[in-house]
Each structure stands twice: as structure tokens, then as C-alpha cells.
Amino acid sequence: MAYNPHTDADVASMLEVIGQPSIEALFRNLPEKIRLQQDLALPSALSEQEILEELEARAAHNANLSNYTYFLGAGTYPHFSPSAVDSLISRSEFYTAYTPYQPEISQGSLQAIFEWQTMITMLTGLDAANASLYDGASAAAEAALMALRVKRGRKKVVVAGLHPHYREVLDTYLAALGVEIVTVPYTKDGRAQAIADFVDDQTACVLIQQPNFLGCVEDVQLAAQAVQEAGALLVGVVTEALSMALLRPLGELGADIVCGEAQSFGLPMNFGGPHLGFMATRSKFLRQMPGRLVGETVDLRGKRGFVLTLSTREQHIRREKATSNICTNQGLCLLMATIYLSLMGRQGLQKLARLNFSKAEYAKQRVRETAGLDLPLSAPSFNEFVIRVPDSAEAALLRAQENQLIGGLDLTAYSNKIDKTDDFDLGPAVLVCFTELAKREDIDRLCQALAGDDA
Amino acid sequence: MTDSTTFPSTYPAAGVGIATRGMSLEEPLLFESSRPGAVGYSLPKADVPDCDPASVLPDEFLREDIPNFPELSEPEVVRHFTRMSTWNAAVDLGLYPLGSCTMKYNPKVNERVARLSGFANTHPLQAQELSQGLLGSMMDLSEYLAEVAGFDHVTLQPAAGAQGELAGVMMIRAYHEARGEQRTKILIPDTAHGTNPASAALNGYDTISIPTGDDGILHPEAIEPLMGPDVAGLMITNPNTLGLFEENLVEIAKIVHNQGGLIYGDGANLNALMGIARPGDLGIDVMHFNLHKTFTTPHGGGGPGSGPVGIKAHLEPFLPKPVLRTHEDGGVFLDNDRPQSIGRLHGNLGNVGMMTRALTYIRFMGPDGLKRSTEMAVLNANYVAARLKDRFVLATGDRPVMHECVFSDEHLEGTDVTTMDVAKRLIDYGYHPPTTYFPLIVHGALMIEPTESESRESLDCFIAALLAIDDEARRDPGLLHKAPHNTRLTRLDETRAARKPILRWSPGSGE
Numbered sequence: 001m002a003y004n005p006h007t008d009a010d011v012a013s014m015l016e017v018i019g020q021p022s023i024e025a026l027f028r029n030l031p032e033k034i035r036l037q038q039d040l041a042l043p044s045a046l047s048e049q050e051i052l053e054e055l056e057a058r059a060a061h062n063a064n065l066s067n068y069t070y071f072l073g074a075g076t077y078p079h080f081s082p083s084a085v086d087s088l089i090s091r092s093e094f095y096t097a098y099t100p101y102q103p104e105i106s107q108g109s110l111q112a113i114f115e116w117q118t119m120i121t122m123l124t125g126l127d128a129a130n131a132s133l134y135d136g137a138s139a140a141a142e143a144a145l146m147a148l149r150v151k152r153g154r155k156k157v158v159v160a161g162l163h164p165h166y167r168e169v170l171d172t173y174l175a176a177l178g179v180e181i182v183t184v185p186y187t188k189d190g191r192a193q194a195i196a197d198f199v200d201d202q203t204a205c206v207l208i209q210q211p212n213f214l215g216c217v218e219d220v221q222l223a224a225q226a227v228q229e230a231g232a233l234l235v236g237v238v239t240e241a242l243s244m245a246l247l248r249p250l251g252e253l254g255a256d257i258v259c260g261e262a263q264s265f266g267l268p269m270n271f272g273g274p275h276l277g278f279m280a281t282r283s284k285f286l287r288q289m290p291g292r293l294v295g296e297t298v299d300l301r302g303k304r305g306f307v308l309t310l311s312t313r314e315q316h317i318r319r320e321k322a323t324s325n326i327c328t329n330q331g332l333c334l335l336m337a338t339i340y341l342s343l344m345g346r347q348g349l350q351k352l353a354r355l356n357f358s359k360a361e362y363a364k365q366r367v368r369e370t371a372g373l374d375l376p377l378s379a380p381s382f383n384e385f386v387i388r389v390p391d392s393a394e395a396a397l398l399r400a401q402e403n404q405l406i407g408g409l410d411l412t413a414y415s416n417k418i419d420k421t422d423d424f425d426l427g428p429a430v431l432v433c434f435t436e437l438a439k440r441e442d443i444d445r446l447c448q449a450l451a452g453d454d455a
Numbered sequence: 456m457t458d459s460t461t462f463p464s465t466y467p468a469a470g471v472g473i474a475t476r477g478m479s480l481e482e483p484l485l486f487e488s489s490r491p492g493a494v495g496y497s498l499p500k501a502d503v504p505d506c507d508p509a510s511v512l513p514d515e516f517l518r519e520d521i522p523n524f525p526e527l528s529e530p531e532v533v534r535h536f537t538r539m540s541t542w543n544a545a546v547d548l549g550l551y552p553l554g555s556c557t558m559k560y561n562p563k564v565n566e567r568v569a570r571l572s573g574f575a576n577t578h579p580l581q582a583q584e585l586s587q588g589l590l591g592s593m594m595d596l597s598e599y600l601a602e603v604a605g606f607d608h609v610t611l612q613p614a615a616g617a618q619g620e621l622a623g624v625m626m627i628r629a630y631h632e633a634r635g636e637q638r639t640k641i642l643i644p645d646t647a648h649g650t651n652p653a654s655a656a657l658n659g660y661d662t663i664s665i666p667t668g669d670d671g672i673l674h675p676e677a678i679e680p681l682m683g684p685d686v687a688g689l690m691i692t693n694p695n696t697l698g699l700f701e702e703n704l705v706e707i708a709k710i711v712h713n714q715g716g717l718i719y720g721d722g723a724n725l726n727a728l729m730g731i732a733r734p735g736d737l738g739i740d741v742m743h744f745n746l747h748k749t750f751t752t753p754h755g756g757g758g759p760g761s762g763p764v765g766i767k768a769h770l771e772p773f774l775p776k777p778v779l780r781t782h783e784d785g786g787v788f789l790d791n792d793r794p795q796s797i798g799r800l801h802g803n804l805g806n807v808g809m810m811t812r813a814l815t816y817i818r819f820m821g822p823d824g825l826k827r828s829t830e831m832a833v834l835n836a837n838y839v840a841a842r843l844k845d846r847f848v849l850a851t852g853d854r855p856v857m858h859e860c861v862f863s864d865e866h867l868e869g870t871d872v873t874t875m876d877v878a879k880r881l882i883d884y885g886y887h888p889p890t891t892y893f894p895l896i897v898h899g900a901l902m903i904e905p906t907e908s909e910s911r912e913s914l915d916c917f918i919a920a921l922l923a924i925d926d927e928a929r930r931d932p933g934l935l936h937k938a939p940h941n942t943r944l945t946r947l948d949e950t951r952a953a954r955k956p957i958l959r960w961s962p963g964s965g966e
Contacts, residue, residue: 001820001824001827001828002819003559003560003562003751003819003820003828003907003908004827004828004831004907004908005908005909005910005913006831006834006907006910006911010910010911011831011834013911014834014835014838014911015834017838017841017842018834018837018838018841019841020837023830023833023834026830026833026834026837026855027731027833027855028855029699029700029702029854029855030700030702030731030732031702031705034705034732034736034737035731035732036730036731036732036733036736039730039822039823039826040602040603040729040730040822040825040826041602041822042599042602042603042817042821042822042825043818043821044821044822044823045818045819045820045821045823045824046818046819046821047819048564048819051564051568051815051818051819052564052567052568054818055568055571055574055592055811055814055815055818056571056573057588058573058588058589058591058592059568059571059572059573059574059588059589060573060588061573061587061588061591062573062574062577062585062586062587062588062589063577063581063582063585063586064572064573064574064575064576064577065572065576066572066573066576068581068585070578070581072578072580072581074580075580075802075803076578076579076580076803078576078578082495082496082497082529084529084532084533086570087533088533088536088537088540090566091536091537091540092545092546092547092561092753093540093541093543093545093547093548094536094540094543094545094755094756095545095561095566095753095754095755095756096545096546096547096548096551096558096561096753096754097543097544097545097546097754097755097756098551098553098556098558098754098756098757099754099756099757099758100543100756100757101553102544102878102879102882102887102888103944103947103949104879104882104939104942104943104944104945104946104947105542105543105544105882105887105939105942106542106543106544106756107539107542107543107943107944108536108539108540108541108542108543108756109543109756109757111482111484111539111542112536112539112756114484114958114959114960115484115485115486115960117958117959118484118486118959118960119524119525121959122521122522122523122524123521127959128956128958128959129958129959131757132758134614134615134618134759134801135614135801135802135803136802137799137801137802138614138618138800138801138802163802165799165802165803166802168798168799169798169799169800169801169802171798171799172625172775172797172798172799172800173657175625175797175798176625176628176657176658176659177659217512217516219516221515244518245518245521246508246517246518247512247516247517247518248515248516248517248518249518261802268575268576268808269575269576269577269578269579270574270575270577270806270807270808271574271577271578271579271586271589271803271804271807271808272578272579272580272801272802272803272804272805272807273579273614273759273801273802273803273804273805273806273807273808273809274614274758274759274761274806274807274808274809275802275803286956286958292757293956293958294958295952295953295956295957295958296952296957296958297947297948297949297951297952297957298947298948298951299944299945299946299947299948300937300945300946300948301944301945303944303945305944305947306947307947307949307952309949309952309953309956309958310953310956311953312953314649315617315649315650315652315653316648316649316650316893317649318649318653319649319652319653319662320652320653320655320656320662321656322649322653322656324653324657325617325618325620325621325650325653325654325656325657326615326617326618327615327616327617327648327649327650328615328616328617328747328754328757328758328759328760329757329758330614330755330758330759331754331755331756331757331758331759332753332755332756332758332759333755333758333759335536335755335756339532339536341524341525342485342495342525342527342532342535342536343495343496343527343529343532344495344496345489345493345494345495345496345524345525345526345527346489346520346521346523346524346525346526347494347496347526348494348495348496348498349521349524350518350520350521351496351498352496352498354505354506354508355498355499355501357506357508358501358503358504358505358506359503361503361506361511362503362504362506380511380512380516397582401582401585406578406581406585409580436498436499439502440502440503443503
């Protein structure tokens, strides 16, 4: 057995030291009647070569970036990741370590987390960030729980423009707490209706997604005023992290907590996970923040070093009074994102965001020029927007698929999850995203395919 | 001050590893080495017209810059992180006996499989008919896990063990509510992981702590008086965090079930049971797995984990959605039509990249290999216990341990050395310390989980180190108080970090 080092002689000599006659005897305390009487019904072992043959064949059954061009975002974004990212996270000093409980021999992981926390504060415009959460959806739910702790006694959470899956996770997390969740509908131009109409003195927080689920850039500053007047917290939720390199930091616009999904920063789409939840907040709310935090300190000789800190918030100390039950976070994922952001840097990240924006604006122009296609929403966007198609979303996406294009998200399937005002009507529509991976000719082909015979 | 002469002369020269500092390079923070104009990126040539965002969005919506964001070339970034990596202890560097964490070897083939483009570069919302290789693999994994632990169904969605716990307790709550019952309490043994009470609290349950018996396991007499119609269930870890098999579990489960309660199993210690006994056969109704413990997905410096949950049939209606289902034609699809579901826990389908790794491991090991792993893990823990029990005090007396063993600090009586000192001194010998001060019921606990990945030689070195340290504790306690000596940094001031938290770099704050 390649992964177990024991030879038969080792086993015999160890049993002798233990003073037991057999391996079987080590389990003598297990009552006989509860022992498994037969072998596990699993397929028999394979060699490494056979496993690779089998699983490579299975992998080949899936559409992926090497055989399709992707225009599908909606929370998971196809981006390019530089080779150095995977190369560096493949160092097993990083990936075979655990949570840095022993700081003297975990400084590599700890310094990287400290750097991550710093970069997230720079991108969000807030004071402090944590060491990551599972994904954007659970980060949004944790942010709502945090706001409910800060605004103890208030029992209402308002959401605007939130990804339907994030909303579902929020529902799940809050189910036992007797909290009312109110949805702000989309208006005709694709942005949320005035937040002021939905908040009151019972509102703990407003979660507003930027850009919203339909790709539209919200007026967060306006929302912040209404939220502040109601004495609630504003939570900015981001599903496309790259947008933070182009849009004004949500913290500067008045958000008290900014959270979301950072998969765009160098992580593969991975069929939806592992991804990377992030969260940042103002200093005054720090002690209500969930998840691990790394802080700077010194060693006995006065040298700078980093440690896990403020752990009195956490489950292993506070148990049932903890700010969250989270234990493990997404350590290796935040390392990937930290390396990615280091490589892209101040200039590269902004240039990449502008390139994404330009691709999407080009695509909008092509949509306008293509008979049968239409832009139902007039609000500005970043790299994702809604296209109305002539017949049905399903048929349009199938035409794209025949051209080896993953053409976007069928919004018809989500229509019952999108609250809207009466004058809001998308018709048959798809949500489409344009990253640096989208080539001009592919965008042109996509427009043709979505339009079908009308083009 | 910290050269090798600080090691005592009686130090056993043969067979004990000694950590030396080697070539350990300093490395400032990214922000401190940043130089304006340095470039670590390359972008494709724009094939569309550049569009100024200001032509579409008002200025106040736009960012002008990202001040102080790092600017570095690729070789600088690569050196930065490579140097930092050398400051970490890791399973690939040596024994990492962190109790309850199962730091076993992470096979390299897992990494190769997870990176196959057909797995890694796939979108969770792409058409299901274009994703059958993945959905089929996930279905296989869920069936394998169900078989290993004796459950009827497994959801793969929870992103880590703690989220699996949350899901499990939510299903328990949903089960009672569907039967029209309002139960308000949950029983949790005093040896439990901190996530257990935290998960219960998130579900609105009051937790009631159950005392462990003097023999280290739970007894029906402790449960009986606390169990009633207001108790939703019992959360139990088996083997428990003392490394003992809960021999009375079947009887305890009967008591809980008779009063309408359910048993939640914390599967953190499943590595002790594969092929030997199945939690589902012992009366456990719902249990989370930790793929990053038992099924060799890497711990990643603290995640990503993956925490699938196994359930018995009576909890099936409450599974988180979407649920993987097999179609008549053999295809696998996602079922969202689940009116009694607790709902969704993850933005997508969970940590799929961890699932492909775990699947690879199970296919490599087969049923015999998994059982052998458990046997070797238990052999190793018993070997460590047997070799140390004359000098260190086992918290569990003469009872046979399972996959880990826990010592108290009784052997340090008469010295001013603490378990923390011993743990830190182990670092000088080249070992990541065991879990310390947990479980909470053992004074100064030292919890050792060697896992099956260690050879006898490796364990002998570790044991020799612990014995040498025990000598030092008596002869030269100061050596332990200030340990570790051979690391790049010495002991860090955690109090200072918490008193005035510095959680990010700021311009001008560097040394």
C-alpha cells in the first residue's frame, strides 16, 4: 500500500511493544455485535495509472475552458490565472500545513493572510478584513448575522439585487432566528427601487449587491444615506471581485461591511467550489466579525511576526457564544488570491478591470447592432449584462452551445426568484459576462448565435 | 544564543531529529518591497476599442487608483512566497501529530486529478448535460461515503465540517418541526469540539453539557435524566476526543430515540473506524465527514475543507438543496424541487475540487486499503501510548485507544513547565506540536494523532524527542520556557497582538 509505510515486520514489532497479539485485538473494546461483519462494498483498489485513465475519461465528458468559450458568470467568473499562482500554491509547505495554530512554524501562512487582509481593506475601503469565509453566499449570510449582533433587538434584513443563490443561503442561515427578510424589487432600468422605502427602525441591515445580480451598477451612496437614517448597517455584497478595481470602494460610499466572492482573483471556476468568501468591516465592529483574524506582534527578541488573534470571538474558545461556528476557512484559496493580486498589482488589476469593461461595452454595441437582440436594462454595468433574445433563452443558449459557446445564464429559469416592479419586463433574456477570455470574434459569434435566424 | 550547543549533552544522538535553521531568508511584506512601475502581469492585446468608464459611469462611481497596492515583478513575487513557504511546518516535511485533525499524507495524484481541465475549468451553472462527468463523479463519491459510514444518503454541499454540522443540526430541527414538535435543547458531551455548541446555538438550541464518565466515555445513566421531550438530540463524536470508542453508544442512542430525539455524529474521527464499524450502524442518524481529515484532501494551511453529511432515510426530505439524483437513463441531475429541504448552504454545489480529490483517494485505496489505513492509524496511536505511558500520564488509563491518545500534564508536577512549553520545545526537535489543552476536561492535555502515514522509525524519533524533553523539563526548565530556539522567530507575544490589534499593513508602519 503506497501511502502506508508499515512493513509486516514493523507491525509485528509494534504489536509486541503494545503487548497485543494482533491488529484485531486493538479493537477489542468494540462490542462484537456492532462490528462490520463484511467488507465495505466499494470498488476494489486501482493503481495510480488506472485512476488517471478513468478520471481523465470522465473529465473529458464535461464542457470546460479547453473545449468551450464561456460567457457565463452569475457568481462564478471565467478569468485567466498566471502560471505562478498554481506553481506557488503547489508548494506543499503551503498546502499540507494546517491552520496556523503554532505561529513560530506557520509564519508563511500567517504573513500571507496578513497581506490578504491588507489588500482586501484597500479594495473595499474599510479598516479590517478577516482571513476568508467559505464563499460569497455564506459570507453574505455571515454579514447579516453580524449585523444582527451589532443591532441586537432589530429583526429585519433588507436585500437588494442579491444573487438568488445568496438569498437562498441567507434564508437557510437565518431560518431559526425569527428574522424577517424583505426584498427590494428591481425597477425598469435594472437597479433596485429606492432603499428608503424599505428600511425602518426595525431594520438591522441592508444587503446590496454591487454590481447587482443582473450586472447593473447600483447607486450605493444613495442607499447608504437611507440606511444611515434608519440607523441600520449597510452591507455591500460583491460577486465579481474584479469590479472592485474599477468601481469606487464600497466602504468609501458608506458600507459598514463589505463581503462577497473573490474567485475572480486567480481561482479556477472548479464547478463552483472551492471559492473564496471575503469580509471587511469598520474597526468599531471588529469584535463582531466572524472567522479567523491575523494580527501583527513581536517575538521574544522583538522581531515582527504574525499570529491568529482575537480568538475569543471564535467557537473553540466561546463555544455556543461564538460569533460564528466557522473553524476552517479557505486558506489555500486566499493564498491563491494573494499571489494573484501581487502579480497583477496596482496597475495590472485596474487595467484588467478596464479591459473587462471594454469587452462588455463592445459586446453591448454588437447587441445593439444585431437584429433580434436587445438590451432591456439601461443602467450601466461592469462586465456582465442582460441580453434579450428573440425566441426563448433556452433555444438561444442551445444555438450558442452548438457553436462551442457557453452563452450565459437562462434568466427565465430564475424569473420566479427575481422580485420586480410592475414596469420591469425582461422578456426572454440571458445574463452574459465578458472577461479578458472573450475574444472579439467570439463575441461576434455569440451575438449571431443568440439572435439565430433574426440576425 | 540558539546554536546547537544549547541542546543538552545527554541528548540522544541517534534516531532523533533536530530542527536546524538552515538557510532561512527574511522577507518583508509585499507592500514594503513594492516599487512603483514594477510589473508582474501580462495582459492580452486589446482586440476591442478601449472604453473609458467615465463615458458611461459618473465620476463618483469610479475608483481613481488603488493606493499602496503592491507593484512587483514575477520573480520578486515568486521569491516572496517561496521564501515564506519555508517558514511553515507541513505534513510533507514531517510528523504533524495534531490531534483531532488527522494530518495524514496527501497523495499527489489527488492534486493532478483535481487540476484536470474537465474538472477544474467548469462552471457550476453550465448545462447539466454538459457536466455529466462531474455530476457522475459526485454521485459516486456520495455513494462511497454512504457505504463507508453506513448511511442512506450523503449531501456533498457543506464547505467544511463546521458547515456540515450546521446542516446536520438544521435537518434535526426540520425533522422535529415537520412532526409538529418544538424541541429547545440539545445534549453535548463535555469533550466535544467547540463547533458543536456553536452550531447548536445557530439553530436556536440551548446546549446542555453532559459529563464524561471517569473511564472517559459516556454512560447511559448520564443521558437518561437529561433526555426528555424537549430535547432535540445528542451530538456525539465517536471515537471521542479522548481517542476512546464510545462503547455505550448503541444503548445511549436507544434512550435518545425512545424519547423522539436524534443522534448527531461529529465525523472528525472517522479515520479510526473505516472498515471496522459504521457510525450509521451504531444509531447515529446524521453525521458530517471531513474530507480534509479522513479522505486526504489537503488542509491547505486552513482550508478549503469539505464537510459532506450522511443521513438516515428519515431525514431525506430535509437534505440541503439541490440534491443529486440519478435519472432513469443513468444521467445525474440536480433536483431543486425539495419543499421540505432546509435550503441551500453554499452558493453552488460545495467544494467540488475537494470532492474529486477524495474520490481519487477512495478509488486508489479500495475497501481493503481504507480498512488497512484505519488499522495502521490505530496501531500507531497505541504504539505511542504504550511507549510513553510509563513517563507520561495517559488521560484514559489502561483503556485501549483508537486513532489518537491524550496525555495530561500530571507528569510535569513538581516542575514549572507547562504543556505549552513542551509543545514549543518539540518544535526544536523538528515536530509540529500535538493539539494542546484540548479536550478541555483533561488538565494540560497533549493530544497526539500520529495517523497511519508514519513509520515506526518516525514514531520512535518523535517518542525519543518527547522523552528527551521530559528530561529537560527537570534539568533545565528555562530551556523549555523560551522554546522554540531554532525557528526563524522565537515565541510570539499573543497578548500584545490581541490587546491592540494590528490587522493590516499601513504606510509608514513597517520596521
